[in-house]
Amino acid sequence: MDISAARREVLHLRSEIARHDNLYYREAAPEISDSEYDALARELTRLEMNFPELADADSPTRHVGSDRDARFPSLPHSRPMISLQNSYVLEDVSAFVDRVRRELGRMDIDVTVEPKIDGVALAVRYEAGRLTTALTRGDGKTGDDITNNAKAIRGVLDDLPERWRDAFPARPRSIEVRGEVYLTYSRLQALNSERERDGDDPLANPRNATAGTLKTLDVEVVASRGLEVFFYQVLSIEGETGLATHQDELAALRALNLPVNDFIRVATDGDGLADHLAELDGLRGKLDYPIDGAVLKINDLTVHDRLGATAKAPRWGLAYKFAAEEAETVLRAVTLQVGRTGVITPVAELAPVSLAGSIVARASLHNRDEMTRLDLRPGDTVRVAKGGDIIPKVLGVVIDARPDDARPVIWPDQCPACDADILREEDEAAYRCTNPACPAQVARRLGHFAGREACDIDGLGEKGVVQLLETGLVTHLPDLFHLSRDAVAALPGWGEKSADSLLQGIERAKTRPWSAKIFALGLPGVGVTTASLLARTYRNVFELRSAAQVDLIAMPGLGETTAIKNIGAFLANPRVIAMLDDLVAEGFLRDHEIVEERPSVPADSWFANKTFVLTGTLTRCSRSVAKARIESMGGKVTGSVSRRTDALVAGADPGSKLAKAQKLGVEVMDESAFLARLRDEGVDDED
Numbered sequence: 001m002d003i004s005a006a007r008r009e010v011l012h013l014r015s016e017i018a019r020h021d022n023l024y025y026r027e028a029a030p031e032i033s034d035s036e037y038d039a040l041a042r043e044l045t046r047l048e049m050n051f052p053e054l055a056d057a058d059s060p061t062r063h064v065g066s067d068r069d070a071r072f073p074s075l076p077h078s079r080p081m082i083s084l085q086n087s088y089v090l091e092d093v094s095a096f097v098d099r100v101r102r103e104l105g106r107m108d109i110d111v112t113v114e115p116k117i118d119g120v121a122l123a124v125r126y127e128a129g130r131l132t133t134a135l136t137r138g139d140g141k142t143g144d145d146i147t148n149n150a151k152a153i154r155g156v157l158d159d160l161p162e163r164w165r166d167a168f169p170a171r172p173r174s175i176e177v178r179g180e181v182y183l184t185y186s187r188l189q190a191l192n193s194e195r196e197r198d199g200d201d202p203l204a205n206p207r208n209a210t211a212g213t214l215k216t217l218d219v220e221v222v223a224s225r226g227l228e229v230f231f232y233q234v235l236s237i238e239g240e241t242g243l244a245t246h247q248d249e250l251a252a253l254r255a256l257n258l259p260v261n262d263f264i265r266v267a268t269d270g271d272g273l274a275d276h277l278a279e280l281d282g283l284r285g286k287l288d289y290p291i292d293g294a295v296l297k298i299n300d301l302t303v304h305d306r307l308g309a310t311a312k313a314p315r316w317g318l319a320y321k322f323a324a325e326e327a328e329t330v331l332r333a334v335t336l337q338v339g340r341t342g343v344i345t346p347v348a349e350l351a352p353v354s355l356a357g358s359i360v361a362r363a364s365l366h367n368r369d370e371m372t373r374l375d376l377r378p379g380d381t382v383r384v385a386k387g388g389d390i391i392p393k394v395l396g397v398v399i400d401a402r403p404d405d406a407r408p409v410i411w412p413d414q415c416p417a418c419d420a421d422i423l424r425e426e427d428e429a430a431y432r433c434t435n436p437a438c439p440a441q442v443a444r445r446l447g448h449f450a451g452r453e454a455c456d457i458d459g460l461g462e463k464g465v466v467q468l469l470e471t472g473l474v475t476h477l478p479d480l481f482h483l484s485r486d487a488v489a490a491l492p493g494w495g496e497k498s499a500d501s502l503l504q505g506i507e508r509a510k511t512r513p514w515s516a517k518i519f520a521l522g523l524p525g526v527g528v529t530t531a532s533l534l535a536r537t538y539r540n541v542f543e544l545r546s547a548a549q550v551d552l553i554a555m556p557g558l559g560e561t562t563a564i565k566n567i568g569a570f571l572a573n574p575r576v577i578a579m580l581d582d583l584v585a586e587g588f589l590r591d592h593e594i595v596e597e598r599p600s601v602p603a604d605s606w607f608a609n610k611t612f613v614l615t616g617t618l619t620r621c622s623r624s625v626a627k628a629r630i631e632s633m634g635g636k637v638t639g640s641v642s643r644r645t646d647a648l649v650a651g652a653d654p655g656s657k658l659a660k661a662q663k664l665g666v667e668v669m670d671e672s673a674f675l676a677r678l679r680d681e682g683v684d685d686e687d
Contacts, residue, residue, distance in 0.1 A: 006051045013044040015525060017060040022453075022527045035321065038086050056639060061312075069215050069452070072144035075135055078176050078237050081123060082140045082312055084295065084319040093277070093296065094270030096318045100298055103307060110299035112246050113265040113276040116319055117230055118207045118290035119182030120214055124150060125237065127174040129160040136214065149214055152223035153181055155231075155259040167255040169242030177258060179231035183210045184288045187226045206290045215452070228289075230261045245299045266299060281322050293321040324385035327360075328398060329353040331380045334371065334409045336416045340444030341524040342432040344415070344422060346371045348382070348394050355386055363392035367429045368411055377406035415440075436575045442476055443469055445522050449477055453528050454520035455509035459502045467491050478582035480506050514593035518544070521580075525566035534567075541580055541589040545571055605681060608634035613641050615658060616651030618671050629678055641666060649674045 001009070017040055020032060041061060048055045068074060087093065100109055121137040134150030135143030150156050165171045183206040191209070192202040203209040213225045231253045234241060243249050253260045263283070265276040273296065280294050298304065298316040307316040330351040337345045346365040353360055363384060365371045374394060376382070381401035382394050411431075415422055420435035433441065443465055450460035468474040473487055483506070489499035512520070515535035519528055526534070538544040570576055583589045612630050614637060626649060627637045641648060641660045648654075648661040648668045661668055669677070 003051060003053070006047055007054055010044065010047050010051070010054045013040055013047070014060060016040055017044065018530075019525075019527050021060065035086075035088055038088075068138050068142070069144050071217065071452075071456070072146060072215070074138060074142045075133065075145050076142045077123060077135065077138075077140070078125070079235060080140050080309070081121065081135075081137050081143065081178070082309065082314065083137075084317045085310075085313040086319050086321055088321050088323075090270070090274050090277070093273050093318065093320060096296065097270055097273070100307065100316070104303055108268065110245075110266050110268060111273060112297045112299050113263075113267065113273060113280065114232065114295050114297075115261055115263050115280060115287075115291040116293040116295045116321075117180040117182050117261070118292040119180040119229075120207070120210050121178065122150060122153075122156075122181050122214075122229060123176055123178045124156060125174065125176045126160055126164075127237075129162075129164050131156070131158050144215075146214055148219050149216065149222045152219055153227045153229050155229045157257065160256050164256055167252040168236070170236060170240045172236035172239060172241060174237040175241070176235045176237055177231045177253065177256075178233040178235070179229045179258075181210055181214060181227050181229045182206060182289050183213075183225065183227055185290070186288050191225065229259060231258045232260070232295075243301060245301055246297050247299060249301065277320060284322065285325070291322075293319055295319055324393075325355055326383055326385045326395065327353045327355045328381055328383055329360075331376055331378055331382050331394075333378050334365070334376060336412070338415060338417045338433055338438060338440035338444070340441055340448050340522050342415075342434070342436070342438065342441055343430045344368075344433060346409070348376065350382070350384065353384065355384065355392070360384060360386070360392045363394050365394060368431060369429050371409065371411075375408070377402065377408055379403040379406045417441075436573060436579075437476065439469065445477060446474065446480070448522050449480075449520045450505075451520075454516055455505075455512055456516075457502070457505035457509060459498060459505060463493075464502070476582075477579060478586050478588075481583075481586035481588060510588050510590075511594065514540070514595050517589065517593065523567055523570050535593075535595055539595070540591055540593050541584065542591070545577070545580065547571075605633045606677065607681065610635045610646035611644055612637050613639070613645050613648050613657060613661070614651075615648060616654035618649075618651040626674070633681055 017037070020037055020040070044059070045061050048059065048061060087096070097109060097111060101107055123135045123137075123143065124131060125133040125135075131147070131151065133145060134147045134156070136146055138144055151158060165173075168175075185206065188203060188206050188209060195202055203212075209225070210227060213222055213227055216222055232250070234243070234249055234252055241249075241252070243252060247264065247266070250260050250264060263280060265279070267273045267276055277294050280291075284291055296318045298307065304314070304316045307314070309315055331348055332351060333349040335347050335349055337347050339345060346368065348363045348365055350361050350363060365374070365376070374396060376394065376397060379402070381398040383396050383398065385393055385395055413422060414420065415433035415435065415438055417440035418433065418435050418438040420433050420438060422431045423434055424431045435441070446460070446465045446468070447462055449455055450457035450465070468483075468488075468491075471487075471491065473483060474480060483503060485496070485499050485503055488494055488502060489496045509520075513535070515528075515532040518534050519526065519531035523531075534544060538547060571580075580589065607630055612635055614626055618626060630637055638645070641657050641664065643664055645661065645664070645666045648657060648666050649671065650658050650661075650668055651671050658668065
């Protein structure tokens with residue numbers, strides 16, 4: 001592979017990973033399993049290692065995904081809240097133990113095994129024994145403040161026992177406990193029974209339901225869901241806890257009357273760990289809460305700092321993922337689903353089967369090539385699994401059980417929703433409907449437009465969208481802005497109160513930040529991150545529409561595919577132009593848009609309006625933290641040294657960037673000088 005091909009593949013992988021991060025962390029609607037996601041990340045890592053010139057500090061290989069939600073205030077974590085590295089084979093477990101033995105220079109290593117709860121991470125702080133703050137993982141450095149919602153979770157205490165400090169040798173004054181919030185299978189079933197009676201869509205699975213509930217603005221809804229939590233870690237905010245082992249940590253949590261999972265095992269080698277993993281895997285189907293694997297940790301807490309961490313994961317732990325549970329069922333039909341960008345996705349319609357705690361009746365087949373590869377035919381008995389116990393997937397056909405009259409699925413030349421032509425781009429697997437006014441596309445776009453990260457219109461869910469379209473009240477996006485209150489109130493299940501709430505939400509959409517509006521428009525390939533990038537570059541829709549393709553291509557983080565095939569082609573479509581003109585006329589798109597405010601920067605900040613380059617290995621402050629600190633003080637970080645660079649921050653093994661900076665006369669700072677400058681500015685330099 002040459003550098004040009006590698007660059008295209010890197011940009012594609014970064015875009016795909018960013019899209020899946022948004023689906024998993026923000027939308028709670030993942031499309032692929034953890035193993036498929038990890039495969040994308042591994043390929044990106046491989047390319048960045050083979051082509052170092054393509055490496056980027058902002059690459060998803062250098063940071064964790066983010067579940068940040070602009071509706072909640074954000075606060076910094078007391079210590080980074082990063083995820084464990086995933087493993088899928090037992091060989092990795094033995095390799096993990098062997099590596100730790102080598103690095104510590106000793107053989108007597110105890111490793112703990114406990115369930116990996118498939119939920120949402122939570123950090124809760126107690127000061128003088130009283131709950132003060134609860135944060136989501138966020139981006140690992142900062143999290144969303146969901147304190148009020150956390151108080152509605154079963155097991156989260158408002159106050160710790162009176163003598164809580166006795167549980168810790170160091171007797172800290174303030175602590176932070178970390179855990180995983182989850183929903184039991186039985187509670188999910190009860191909730192879905194209630195939702196079915198009320199005519200609401202069912203909650204897809206425990207993890208998605210948990211994530212959506214924690215980001216609900218109504219505390220009463222949170223309390224009604226019945227979320228629970230298992231805690232697994234405790235930190236002293238201002239010092240040390242004095243605890244020596246992870247087992248001591250769990251015992252301390254129990255002494256605080258906080259819920260801790262009962263399953264905890266300890267082994268000293270790969271064989272012992274394999275036995276414990278098999279035991280836990282055998283229990284999986286008997287548990288009332290979702291687990292997707294096991295967490296392995298070095299029991300000795302005193303060596304964790306010595307083992308350290310990468311930018312994305314601690315090196316003292318490992319997440320071992322269990323193989324997906326499988327079942328057999330009958331393929332009743334293959335239907336074609338049209339997405340908001342026109343992509344045609346084949347969907348397997350299955351005889352309902354119980355799998356991993358829920359009933360599976362549908363599974364995406366991704367694209368025509370996948371459907372052809374599997375050679376699926378209605379009437380076939382098929383093997384299905386849930387990747388990561390979340391995403392239903394057809395694994396293959398039981399050929400011996402195939403009926404004699406089973407026939408292959410015929411792929412159409414026209415869109416199943418509007419009869420427009422279907423086309424396939426030369427270098428894409430996807431087939432697309434060519435009609436932007438396709439009713440199926442409009443329905444998906446309306447749902448996207450109303451979503452939390454877009455216009456955040458409460459009350460406009462899938463059911464409401466279908467009603468508006470079927471009754472003809474809405475035929476395309478701009479129609480939302482002149483809906484009649486009486487017409488909406490007359491819809492089945494609505495009424496005046498619901499109609500008023502919907503219309504108020506639609507009116508509030510006009511005041512959403514510019515980046516949220518860009519995201520709401522549903523430009524192909526444009527997620528939340530790219531929308532923010534466009535919003536900072538183009539001040540309104542008029543500037544965005546007039547942007548030359550060469551300017552879009554030159555924007556950092558976009559790349560040629562996103563710029564030309566997605567953004568450029570979409571904005572040049574006559575029907576899209578007409579839609580944007582209508583949205584301007586309705587007052588949704590305006591000359592002066594609201595751009596997200598950045599933190600105020602002291603007028604006399606040394607960092608303000610300066611351009612920095614980071615190079616080499618920073619040992620006391622990761623690159624992501626250094627970049628965040630610089631930007632918080634009004635500076636900018638770029639990837640290459642030029643005459644416009646004001647300062648180079650050089651860590652160990654700085655490479656060619658240092659030589660270029662010296663040649664150009666750019667100021668060079670080592671890590672100590674950089675951190676000292678941060679402290680002079682009153683900025684926290686903790687990683």
